Amino acid sequence: xxxxxxxxxxxxxxxxxxxxxxxxxxxxxxxxxxxxxxxxxxxxxxxxxxxxxxxxxxxxxxxxxxxxxxxxxxxxxxxxxxxxxxxxxxxxxxxxxxxxxxxxxxxxxxxxxxxxxxxxxxxxxxxxxxxxxxxxxxxxxxxxxxxxxxxxxxxxxxxxxxxxxxxxxxxxxxxxxxxxxxxxxxxxxxxxxxxxxxxxxxxxxxxxxxxxxxxxxxxxxxxxxxxxxxxxxxxxxxxxxxxxxxxxxxxxxxxxxxxxxxxxxxxxxxxxxxxxxxxxxxxxxxxxxxxxxxxxxxxxxxxxxxxxxxxxxxxxxxxxxxxxxxxxxxxxxxxxxxxxxxxxxxxxxxxxxxxxxxxxxxxxxxxxxxxxxxxxxxxxxxxxxxxxxxxxxxxxxxxxxxxxxxxxxxxxxxxxxxxxxxxxxxxxxxxxxxxxxxxxxxxxxxxxxxxxxxxxxxxxxxxxxxxxxxxxxxxxxxxxxxxxxxxxxxxxxxxxxxxxxxxxxxxxxxxxxxxxxxxxxxxxxxxxxxxxxxxxxxxxxxxxxxxxxxxxxxxxxxxxxxxxxxxxxxxxxxxxxxxxxxxxxxxxxxxxxxxxxxxxxxxxxxxxxxxxxxxxxxxxxxxxxxxxxxxxxxxxxxxxxxxxxxxxxxxxxxxxxxxxxxxxxxxxxxxxxxxxx
Amino acid sequence: xxxxxxxxxxxxxxxxxxxxxxxxxxxxxxxxxxxxxxxxxxxxxxxxxxxxxxxxxxxxxxxxxxxxxxxxxxxxxxxxxxxxxxxxxxxxxxxxxxxxxxxxxxxxxxxxxxxxxxxxxxxxxxxxxxxxxxxxxxxxxxxxxxxxxxxxxxxxxxxxxxxxxxxxxxxxxxxxxxxxxxxxxxxxxxxxxxxxxxxxxxxxxxxxxxxxxxxxxxxx
Numbered sequence: 009x010x011x012x013x014x015x016x017x018x019x020x021x022x023x024x025x026x027x028x029x030x031x032x033x034x035x036x037x038x039x040x041x042x043x044x045x046x047x048x049x050x051x052x053x054x055x056x057x058x059x060x061x062x063x064x065x066x067x068x069x070x071x072x073x074x075x076x077x078x079x080x081x082x083x084x085x086x087x088x089x090x091x092x093x094x095x096x097x098x099x100x101x102x103x104x105x106x107x108x109x110x111x112x113x114x115x116x117x118x119x120x121x122x123x124x125x126x127x128x129x130x131x132x133x134x135x136x137x138x139x140x141x142x143x144x145x146x147x148x149x150x151x152x153x154x155x156x157x158x159x160x161x162x163x164x165x166x167x168x169x170x171x172x173x174x175x176x177x178x179x180x181x182x183x184x185x186x187x188x189x190x191x192x193x194x195x196x197x198x199x200x201x202x203x204x205x206x207x208x209x210x211x212x213x214x215x216x217x218x219x220x221x222x223x224x225x226x227x228x229x230x231x232x233x234x235x236x237x238x239x240x241x242x243x244x245x246x247x248x249x250x251x252x253x254x255x256x257x258x259x260x261x262x263x264x265x266x267x268x269x270x271x272x273x274x275x276x277x278x279x280x281x282x283x284x285x286x287x288x289x290x291x292x293x294x295x296x297x298x299x300x301x302x303x304x305x306x307x308x309x310x311x312x313x314x315x316x317x318x319x320x321x322x323x324x325x326x327x328x329x330x331x332x333x334x335x336x337x338x339x340x341x342x343x344x345x346x347x348x349x350x351x352x353x354x355x356x357x358x359x360x361x362x363x364x365x366x367x368x369x370x371x372x373x374x375x376x377x378x379x380x381x382x383x384x385x386x387x388x389x390x391x392x393x394x395x396x397x398x399x400x401x402x403x404x405x406x407x408x409x410x411x412x413x414x415x416x417x418x419x420x421x422x423x424x425x426x427x428x429x430x431x432x433x434x435x436x437x438x439x440x441x442x443x444x445x446x447x448x449x450x451x452x453x454x455x456x457x458x459x460x461x462x463x464x465x466x467x468x469x470x471x472x473x474x475x476x477x478x479x480x481x482x483x484x485x486x487x488x489x490x491x492x493x494x495x496x497x498x499x500x501x502x503x504x505x506x507x508x509x510x511x512x513x514x515x516x517x518x519x520x521x522x523x524x525x526x527x528x529x530x531x532x533x534x535x536x537x538x539x540x541x542x543x544x545x546x547x548x549x550x551x552x553x554x555x556x557x558x559x560x561x562x563x564x565x566x567x568x569x570x571x572x573x574x575x576x577x578x579x580x581x582x583x584x585x586x587x588x589x590x591x592x593x594x595x596x597x598x599x600x601x602x603x604x605x606x607x608x609x610x611x612x613x614x615x616x617x618x619x620x621x622x623x624x625x626x627x628x629x630x631x632x633x634x635x636x637x638x639x640x641x642x643x644x645x646x647x648x649x650x651x652x653x654x655x656x657x658x659x660x661x662x663x664x665x666x667x668x669x670x671x672x673x674x675x676x677x678x679x680x681x682x683x684x685x
Numbered sequence: 686x687x688x689x690x691x692x693x694x695x696x697x698x699x700x701x702x703x704x705x706x707x708x709x710x711x712x713x714x715x716x717x718x719x720x721x722x723x724x725x726x727x728x729x730x731x732x733x734x735x736x737x738x739x740x741x742x743x744x745x746x747x748x749x750x751x752x753x754x755x756x757x758x759x760x761x762x763x764x765x766x767x768x769x770x771x772x773x774x775x776x777x778x779x780x781x782x783x784x785x786x787x788x789x790x791x792x793x794x795x796x797x798x799x800x801x802x803x804x805x806x807x808x809x810x811x812x813x814x815x816x817x818x819x820x821x822x823x824x825x826x827x828x829x830x831x832x833x834x835x836x837x838x839x840x841x842x843x844x845x846x847x848x849x850x851x852x853x854x855x856x857x858x859x860x861x862x863x864x865x866x867x868x869x870x871x872x873x874x875x876x877x878x879x880x881x882x883x884x885x886x887x888x889x890x891x892x893x894x895x896x897x898x899x900x901x902x903x904x905x
Contacts, residue, residue, distance in 0.1 A: 671826050674823075678795055682798045
C-alpha cells in the first residue's frame with residue numbers, strides 16, 4: 009500500500025469484510041428471535057455506508073488509486089478500488105440493497121426458517137460488492153462466484169418445493185457455464201504473459217478472431233447472469249423461487265452487476281475497435297429479441313413473481329440493446345450519439361433497479377398478506393392494502409414508461425439514440441437499428457399492457473378469493489421501504505439530472521464526451537443531442553400534471569351540479585355479483601396469446617370433456633413452452649446425456665483394451681506433434 | 686567424436702530396435718524369453734559403449750545392472766515361472782504377426798519423424814539414440830497391447846523399460862541415481878507381477894487375462 013493510499017478504498021474493503029463476518033456469525037445467532045432484525049439492520053447500515061463511500065468516490069475529482077493487498081494467488085496481488093464506472097454502479101446497488109434490507113426487517117419476520125436465509129444474505133451482498141470493487145481478474149471471479157453461489161443457496165432455501173430444487177439446479181448449471189466463459193475470457197485476455205490486473209489487461213490488443221472470441225465470451229458470461237436471450241432460461245425459474253426480498257435483489261441488483269461486468273469488459277478492458285460494429289449489431293438484435301420475448305412471456309404468466317422476473321428480462325433486453333447502440337456509434341466515431349446511448353443504458357439500469365425492487369417488495373407484501381402467488385387469486389386489494397397499492401402503482405407506472413416517472417426518461421433517451429441512427433454509415437446498421445427500435449417500441453407498449461394487467465387484476469375489481477378478501481396491510485417497515493423506492497422513482501423522473509449528471513462522469517470516461525449541458529438550455533431541460541431539437545423536462549410535466557389535475561378537481565367540485573338524482577347504480581358491466589365473472593389475468597392476455605402463443609411459445613390447448621354420465625366439469629388445459637428451451641437446452645441436455653451414456657461403456661473394457669486406449673492416445677498425440685512440426 | 690565411434694553406438698542402438706522386432710515376432714514362450722535376454726544383453730552393450738565414448742564410468746554400473754538383472758536373473762526367473770505354470774506351449778498373439786510387424790515399422794518411422802526435428806539442437810548421437818529409444822518404448826507398448834498372455838505382457842513391459850534406459854544413457858550427464866531407481870522399480874514390478882501371476886493362476890487355473898474378464902461376467 010502506498011503511503012498516499014486513500015482511506016476510501018480501505019473503508020469499502022472493510023465493509024465487505026464486515027458483511028462476510030456477519031455471514032459467518034449469522035448461523036450462530038440465527039436461532040434467536042432478534043436475529044432477523046440484527047442481520048438485516050446491520051446489512052442496511054453497511055450498505056448505506058457503502059453507498060455514501062461510493063458516491064463520494066464517484067464525485068471525487070480524481071479517481072483514487074486501487075488498494076493493493078498482498079494476498080491471493082501466488083505472484084498476484086489483490087487490487088481493490090473503484091473507478092467512476094464501478095463507483096456509479098456501487099451507488100445504485102448499495103442504495104437499492106439498503107432499501108431492500110429495510111424491507112427485509114419487516115418481511116424477514118414471516119420467514120419460516122430464517123437460518124436458511126440469514127447467513128447467505130450478507131454473503132450475497134459481499135459478493136456483489138467484491139465484483140464491483142475488484143481491480144484484477146482473480147478477485148473479480150471470486151466475487152462473481154461468491155455472488156452466484158450465495159444467491160443459489162438463497163434460491164434453494166425453500167427446498168421442499170420440487171420446483172425450487174429444479175430452479176436451483178438450472179441456475180447452478182447456468183452460473184457455472186457463465187463463470188467458465190468469464191474464466192476463459194480472462195485467460196485469453198491475459199494471454200501467456202499472464203498479467204491479471206485490469207491495468208495490465210487494458211493495454212492488450214486483440215486482433216481478428218481472438219478479439220471476436222473474447223468479446224463473445226464476455227457476452228456469454230455476463231449475458232447469462234443478466235438473463236439475455238437465449239441464456240435467460242434460469243432467470244424466470246430462480247428469481248421467483250427465492251424469498252421476495254432476495255428476488256428483489258436478484259432481479260434489480262444482480263442483473264445490474266452483470267451489466268456492469270459487460271460495460272467493464274466491452275467498453276473498458278477490451279477496446280472493441282473494429283469489432284464494435286458487429287458486436288453492436290448483435291447486441292441490438294439480441295436485446296430486441298430479449299425485450300419482446302420477456303414482455304410476451306410475462307403477459308402469459310399468472311404467477312406474480314414470474315411476471316416480474318420476465319419483465320426483468322425485457323428490461324435487460326432494453327439495456328443491452330442500448331449498449332449495442334453505444335458500441336455501434338462508438339465504432340463509427342459518433343461520440344455524441346454513443347454518449348446518448350450509453351447514458352440511456354446506464355440510466356435505465358438505475359431506474360430499473362428502483363422500479364423492480366419496489367415491485368418485488370410489493371409482490372412480497374401481497375404474498376405474505378394472502379399466501380397466494382397467482383394473479384387470479386387477488387383482486388380488490390387496494391382497499392385493504394392501500395400503501396402497498398400506492399407504491400406498486402407508482403412503480404408499475406414507472407416501469408410502463410409513463411411520464412413524469414423515471415422509466416420514461418431512460419426509454420425516451422433510448423429512442424432518441426435510435427432516432428440518431430440514420431446518420432450512421434453502413435447499410436446493415438442503418439437497417440438494423442430502426443428494426444431494433446421498432447421491437448423496443450413494441451416491447452415498451454406491451455410492457456404498459458403488462459402492468460395495467462398486473463395492477464388492475466391485483467388491486468382493482470372485487471376479491472377473487474377468500475384470502476384476498478381477508479388480506480391485511482403489510483407491516484410498516486415493508487411498506488415504508490416500498491414507498492421509499494417508489495418515491496425514488498418519482499424523484500428520478502421529475503429531476504432526471506440527479507441521476508444523469510453523475511452518470512455523465514462515467515460516460516465521459518468511456519466515450520470521451522457527454523450529453524449537452526442542461527444549463528445551456530432553458531429550464532434545465534434534458535437535451536439528448538444538440539442537433540435534434542427535442543428536449544424533456546420531467547419537473548415541468550409533473551408540475552403541469554399536478555396543477556391541471558388540481559384545477560380539474562376544484563373546477564369539478566365547484567361547477568358540477570349538486571342536485572340529487574336517483575338512477576340505478578352502474579354495475580361496471582358485470583351485473584352478476586359473483587367475483588368469477590370479472591375480467592381475469594388470463595382473459596386480459598388472451599388476444600396476445602392468440603397472436604403470439606402458438607408460434608413463439610408453442611402453446612397448445614386441450615379440452616378434456618367428461619364422458620357422458622359423469623358430473624365432472626370439462627377442463628381446458630393450456631400449456632406453453634419456451635422456444636429457447638425446446639430448441640437449445642433440451643437438445644443440449646439430450647446430447648450430453650447421450651455422450652455420458654456412451655462414455656459409460658469405457659467403464660467395462662478389458663485390461664488389454666485399456667492398454668490399447670493408452671497406447672492409441674499416445675500414438676495420436678505423437679502423430680499430432682509430428683504433424684505440428 | 687566422429688567416425689567409427691558414432692557408427693558403433695548407432696549400430697548398437699539400432700540392434701536394440703531390431704531385437705524388439707524379434708520380440709514382436711516370437712510366438713513361443715521360451716524363445717520369447719531368450720530373445721528378451723538378448724535384448725537386455727544388447728542394451729548392456731549399448732550402454733557400455735556409451736560409457737566408453739562419453740568417458741562416464743558410472744554408466745558401466747548401469748550396463749552391469751542391465752546385463753545381470755535383465756539379461757540373466759529375470760529371464761531365468763521367468764523361465765522357472767513358465768515351467769512351473771506349464772504354459773511353455775505357444776504364445777497367442779492378437780491379430781496377425783505380419784500386421785503387427787508392419788505397425789511396428791510405422792511406429793519406428795513415427796518416432797524418427799518426431800525426434801529428429803524436435804532435438805535439432807542436441808548432439809547428433811543424442812538425436813539418433815533418442816529416436817531409437819522412443820522406437821523401443823513404442824514397440825514394447827505394442828507388444829503389451831498385442832499379447833494376451835500375462836508373461837509376455839511382462840516381457841513387453843520390461844523391453845519398454847530397456848528403451849527408457851537407452852534414452853537415459855544416451856543423454857550426457859544423466860545421474861546414475863535415475864537408472865538405479867528405474868531398474869529397481871522394474872525389479873519390484875517384476876516381483877509384484879510374478880506373485881500376481883501365481884495368484885491369478887491359483888484362482889483361475891490360467892494366466893490368460895481373458896479369464897479375468899470372464900470372471901467379471903463379460904463377453905469377449
